[in-house]
Amino acid sequence: MDVQIxxxxxxxxxxxxxxxxxxxxxxxxxxxxxSNDPRNTRAIVVDFSRERxxxxxxxxxxxxxxxxxxxxxxxxxxxxxxxxxxxxxGYFSFNYGSDGVERAFSAELAGRKVTINSLDxxxxxxxxxxxxxxxxxPAVQQAAAQALGxxxxxxxxxxxxxGAVLAMVSFPSFDPNPLASHDLKAVQRAWNGYQADPAKxxxxxxxxxxxxxxxxxxxxxxxxAIGGRPDLATKTYPTLRALDLKGTSRxxxxxxxxxxxGQLPELLRVSCNTGxxxxxxxxxxxxxxxEALSFGWGERPPFDLPAPATSFFxxxxxLRTEPQVATSAIGQLxxxxxxxxxxxxxxAVANGGTILEPHVLASVTDAQGQVVRTAEPKVWKQxxxxxxxxxxxxxxxxxxxxxxxxxAAVPGSQVAAKTGTAQTTGDNAHAWITAxxxxxxxxxAVAVIVESQPGVSExxxxxxxAPIAQAVLKAALA
Amino acid sequence: MSFLGAAxxxxxxxxxxxxxxxxxxxxxxxxxLASLGKVGEPxxxxxxxxxxxxxxxxxxxxxxxxxxxxxxPVILPVALLLNGLGYTMISRLDSELAALQAVWTAVGVAAFxxxxxxxxxxxxxxxxxxxxxxxxxxxxxxxxVPGLGRNINGARxxxxxxxxxxxxxxxxxxxxxxxxxSYLVERRExxxxxxxxxxxxxPRPRLRVLLPLLVAWGVSIVVMxxxxxxxxxxxxxxxFIGLLWLATGQPVYxxxxxxxxxxxASVAYQMFSHVxxxxxxxxxxxxxxxxxGYQIVQSMFAFGSGxxxxxxxxxxxxxxxxxxxxxxxxxxxxxxLGLLGTTxxxxxxxxxxxxxxxxxxxxxxxxxKLLAAGLTLVLGLQAFIIIAGITRVVPLTGITLPFxxxxxxxxxxxxxxxxxLLRISDQHGPST
Numbered sequence: 029m030d031v032q033i034x035x036x037x038x039x040x041x042x043x044x045x046x047x048x049x050x051x052x053x054x055x056x057x058x059x060x061x062x063s064n065d066p067r068n069t070r071a072i073v074v075d076f077s078r079e080r081x082x083x084x085x086x087x088x089x090x091x092x093x094x095x096x097x098x099x100x101x102x103x104x105x106x107x108x109x110x111x112x113x114x115x116x117x118g119y120f121s122f123n124y125g126s127d128g129v130e131r132a133f134s135a136e137l138a139g140r141k142v143t144i145n146s147l148d149x150x151x152x153x154x155x156x157x158x159x160x161x162x163x164x165x166p167a168v169q170q171a172a173a174q175a176l177g178x179x180x181x182x183x184x185x186x187x188x189x190x191g192a193v194l195a196m197v198s199f200p201s202f203d204p205n206p207l208a209s210h211d212l213k214a215v216q217r218a219w220n221g222y223q224a225d226p227a228k229x230x231x232x233x234x235x236x237x238x239x240x241x242x243x244x245x246x247x248x249x250x251x252x253a254i255g256g257r258p259d260l261a262t263k264t265y266p267t268l269r270a271l272d273l274k275g276t277s278r279x280x281x282x283x284x285x286x287x288x289x290g291q292l293p294e295l296l297r298v299s300c301n302t303g304x305x306x307x308x309x310x311x312x313x314x315x316x317x318x319e320a321l322s323f324g325w326g327e328r329p330p331f332d333l334p335a336p337a338t339s340f341f342x343x344x345x346x347l348r349t350e351p352q353v354a355t356s357a358i359g360q361l362x363x364x365x366x367x368x369x370x371x372x373x374x375x376a377v378a379n380g381g382t383i384l385e386p387h388v389l390a391s392v393t394d395a396q397g398q399v400v401r402t403a404e405p406k407v408w409k410q411x412x413x414x415x416x417x418x419x420x421x422x423x424x425x426x427x428x429x430x431x432x433x434x435x436a437a438v439p440g441s442q443v444a445a446k447t448g449t450a451q452t453t454g455d456n457a458h459a460w461i462t463a464x465x466x467x468x469x470x471x472x473a474v475a476v477i478v479e480s481q482p483g484v485s486e487x488x489x490x491x492x493x494a495p496i497a498q499a500v501l502k503a504a505l506a
Numbered sequence: 507m508s509f510l511g512a513a514x515x516x517x518x519x520x521x522x523x524x525x526x527x528x529x530x531x532x533x534x535x536x537x538x539l540a541s542l543g544k545v546g547e548p549x550x551x552x553x554x555x556x557x558x559x560x561x562x563x564x565x566x567x568x569x570x571x572x573x574x575x576x577x578x579p580v581i582l583p584v585a586l587l588l589n590g591l592g593y594t595m596i597s598r599l600d601s602e603l604a605a606l607q608a609v610w611t612a613v614g615v616a617a618f619x620x621x622x623x624x625x626x627x628x629x630x631x632x633x634x635x636x637x638x639x640x641x642x643x644x645x646x647x648x649x650x651v652p653g654l655g656r657n658i659n660g661a662r663x664x665x666x667x668x669x670x671x672x673x674x675x676x677x678x679x680x681x682x683x684x685x686x687x688s689y690l691v692e693r694r695e696x697x698x699x700x701x702x703x704x705x706x707x708x709p710r711p712r713l714r715v716l717l718p719l720l721v722a723w724g725v726s727i728v729v730m731x732x733x734x735x736x737x738x739x740x741x742x743x744x745x746f747i748g749l750l751w752l753a754t755g756q757p758v759y760x761x762x763x764x765x766x767x768x769x770x771a772s773v774a775y776q777m778f779s780h781v782x783x784x785x786x787x788x789x790x791x792x793x794x795x796x797x798x799g800y801q802i803v804q805s806m807f808a809f810g811s812g813x814x815x816x817x818x819x820x821x822x823x824x825x826x827x828x829x830x831x832x833x834x835x836x837x838x839x840x841x842x843l844g845l846l847g848t849t850x851x852x853x854x855x856x857x858x859x860x861x862x863x864x865x866x867x868x869x870x871x872x873x874x875k876l877l878a879a880g881l882t883l884v885l886g887l888q889a890f891i892i893i894a895g896i897t898r899v900v901p902l903t904g905i906t907l908p909f910x911x912x913x914x915x916x917x918x919x920x921x922x923x924x925x926x927l928l929r930i931s932d933q934h935g936p937s938t
């Protein structure tokens with residue numbers, strides 16, 4: 029029997045070795061993933077019953093605070109702005125975790141990340157909560173929301189000099205207050221209602237949704253010509269109604285059957301599809317793709333809110349035929365961009381060719397009002413030289429002065445812009461604009477998208493989106 | 507029969523005393539830390555609690571000193587350490603359960619002492635073989651008696667007598683281990699008798715030979731089907747097959763047992779939705795993380811959130827795992843004491859298994875040898891089944907973690923189990 033007993037010992041040892049291996053797998057290898065899983069609400073429960081700092085706008089307006097309650101969860105989170113700031117703030121829910129600023133800066137708000145300044149900080153047992161001040165300006169946010177109105181879409185405005193986000197609006201939005209409720213059944217009802225809504229109110233469109241950028245992408249194509257092929261920037265393109273493409277029976281037409289052609293400034297001013305299609309073919313798939321990547325396509329933006337969308341430009345394997353290259357050059361086919369990305373394109377032109385890391389955090393202050401952390405501007409991309417950016421800026425100014433973006437003009441300030449119309453299904457199209465102002469010393473860049481507007485014409489971006497950009501620019505420059 | 511010099515006897519008991527006192531220190535410290543973590547102050551009546559605890563530990567030790575002076579010195583302290591750790595976690599999860607667990611621990615220690623006192627020589631148990639068989643079957647089937655049995659969480663493994671609830675299956679595993687050990691020791695020659703069939707050597711297919719295998723299988727199936735207790739069913743079957751193999755050395759019993767198990771498992775999978783659910787959430791719990799997979803997903807989160815060092819006692823939130831004080835207590839340890847804590851528990855069980863098998867190897871009497879190995883197998887297998895279940899190594903089958911989980915029946919049964927192991931290891935004991 030002794031032989032069997034020894035073998036039994038070995039067998040049991042092997043089984044326990046297996047358990048040890050699995051424990052290492054769970055508690056070491058996968059520990060980070062498991063403890064950060066959004067369905068793992070452990071951290072939030074701890075945060076829920078402890079004090080939590082306020083979230084403030086740039087001007088000190090309270091966007092979120094907590095009031096004491098007498099139930100077991102002790103504190104109730106409130107959002108005085110309701111749905112207006114939800115795309116930025118996200119939510120803070122016992123059942124469903126958190127998102128937005130509430131998620132990204134949870135440690136700061138809950139005081140789990142404390143800067144040790146004195147011995148007292150080290151010895152004190154109570155967690156010190158911090159207030160988080162954002163770069164969001166309520167006046168700009170309100171103007172943007174008002175201008176967008178009840179149309180599905182997104183608006184994002186940044187300071188091109190720093191990357192600070194001034195406004196970020198999404199419609200439809202949601203009210204985070206019911207999700208913060210302590211009545212967990214009511215929270216569930218509110219959550220299920222939001223989730224079931226086909227309009228996706230909980231989706232922060234400005235940074236987490238991607239759209240076909242349409243003609244706003246022509247800025248990138250133009251930049252490729254100005255920076256890499258000066259010969260193409262001065263080439264005169266024939267005036268055409270439609271561009272004949274090899275390998276397809278479908279030509280690339282201009283919107284509304286109009287004819288256009290000429291040199292780059294003229295092509296951009298009227299947003300000429302045939303001219304830009306041919307320009308794209310002249311540049312080639314490789315150069316187009318390189319240019320898009322230099323602006324940030326194909327890379328997750330270093331945004332300080334959770335899970336920003338990565339804008340997409342097709343790989344070379346999908347840029348083999350003329351139709352693929354030409355339609356990609358005008359921002360159609362599979363090209364996609366988040367509204368944030370399109371605002372960053374304007375930022376590049378506005379800021380001498382340099383894109384700074386976008387961010388909503390201005391500073392973190394402790395309970396005593398001492399600033400413990402400030403967001404420093406950091407360079408993300410440098411797609412253009414300052415000279416090329418200045419050249420492109422002039423082209424975008426003429427788009428407002430004499431082109432498709434006339435309705436983005438702000439009295440007393442020179443605006444630079446590019447409109448876009450991205451056909452979706454049937455006769456519907458997304459109306460786009462990306463703009464910045466004042467042209468001589470830009471302080472604000474903006475991108476606007478209004479989803480699925482009826483009528484496909486190059487004017488759609490100019491009539492629908494441009495007035496919204498104008499309202500936002502006006503509010504930001506005031 | 508002397509594998510130990512008489513001089514070693516006081517040394518063994520001194521080792522045990524030292525270890526037992528260390529266990530007391532660790533447990534009192536852990537309970538204090540848990541209370542500090544939970545309410546920010548030491549537990550109410552810490553002194554009284556420590557007094558009772560040390561008294562219990564010393565009572566167990568002194569009983570061994572008096573009744574089994576040359577017994578193994580490691581098993582009792584390790585079991586008490588696991589018990590203390592379990593009590594700490596329970597006290598942090600639910601103070602009412604903790605009070606009950608303390609009472610059950612006292613009952614368990616009394617059962618431990620009682621077993622040592624009553625059973626002076628383990629080999630004497632052999633005589634009552636069929637009484638044990640009868641007792642074991644009665645205990646197993648008791649929950650099925652109408653009016654006596656209770657359904658709790660879908661499993662019918664409880665009986666209720668007045669205010670006291672009990673899982674007789676926990677005791678049955680020991681009683682049946684005794685029966686099987688004695689039955690198999692007597693018949694092992696017969697069972698090992700083989701015939702040649704071409705290149706194969708198979709046990710002579712006699713009814714008397716196959717009968718025990720079929721009985722084991724039948725009992726396990728009754729437990730699984732009628733009581734819906736997958737964990738115990740697996741444990742019984744593992745014990746029977748393991749003992750058969752230990753006694754005969756015939757791998758064919760392992761193979762045959764494995765085949766029968768596979769057959770029963772696949773039929774159960776076809777027939778019972780709760781078995782399908784267990785397998786489903788074992789393969790992938792994530793799609794049903796808010797539903798059927800909730801418990802196992804929460805267990806995964808507990809282990810992950812604990813990481814290497816754990817959150818600290820009473821600083822995590824393991825209470826969101828359903829059945830955390832019983833089946834899932836190991837996940838609570840994982841969350842609050844981390845990989846270090848869970849590894850310590852694994853080592854404790856490996857020490858128990860090692861000590862148990864060493865006893866089996868050293869003892870000469872065949873029945874005692876087989877019984878020691880069988881009892882160790884039950885203990886090790888039970889710990890493996892539940893830990894593997896909640897860490898998703900195998901599908902979950904609810905069962906207690908010996909000495910650690912909340913539960914009176916389990917605690918009392920396991921104290922009796924180690925009392926028997928100690929009794930077998932005490933080869934210089936007072937012979938009566």
